[in-house]
Amino acid sequence: xxxxxxxxxxxxxxxxxxxxxxITEDEAEIQFDSLSHDFGFxxxxxxxxYEYVFYNIGGTxxxxxxxxxxxxxxxxxxxxxxxxxxxxxxxxxxxxxHNRRPGHFSKSIRVYSNAKTRFVxxxxxxxxxxxxxxxxEKEKAxxxxxxx
Numbered sequence: 001x002x003x004x005x006x007x008x009x010x011x012x013x014x015x016x017x018x019x020x021x022x023i024t025e026d027e028a029e030i031q032f033d034s035l036s037h038d039f040g041f042x043x044x045x046x047x048x049x050y051e052y053v054f055y056n057i058g059g060t061x062x063x064x065x066x067x068x069x070x071x072x073x074x075x076x077x078x079x080x081x082x083x084x085x086x087x088x089x090x091x092x093x094x095x096x097x098h099n100r101r102p103g104h105f106s107k108s109i110r111v112y113s114n115a116k117t118r119f120v121x122x123x124x125x126x127x128x129x130x131x132x133x134x135x136x137e138k139e140k141a142x143x144x145x146x147x148x
Contacts, residue, residue, distance in 0.1 A: 033053045051092050065113055067111050074124060
């Protein structure tokens with residue numbers, strides 16, 4: 001009776017998947033470290049980047065078929081090749097605040113793959129700050145100095 005818990009602990013500790021549990025041997029499966037990211041406060045006209053790390057915890061190669069952001073303000077980059085069983089990959093999301101209204105934002109990224117879980121939704125949130133007039137005032141002061 002006491003042997004069963006010990007065997008389970010040894011399996012999880014020594015499965016060779018960096019602490020990730022393999023769910024199935026006959027299909028790929030995707031598991032993300034995090035499904036959401038909050039960029040916090042972002043000034044206008046800036047770009048922020050976040051990397052969503054994922055693992056193939058299945059038994060066959062994982063292929064990301066498509067990664068689709070909900071808005072043109074989010075650009076994504078993702079691996080086009082195979083992620084082998086036990087390997088990790090990442091999806092890079094860049095949020096551009098140029099011409100974005102000040103205030104809170106919430107955008108999604110749809111991830112389609114050949115995994116047992118065919119569709120995963122990632123989320124990015126944050127707050128875009130007001131555009132300040134300070135840079136324009138500095139430019140005018142600099143132009144005035146150059147004219148003198």
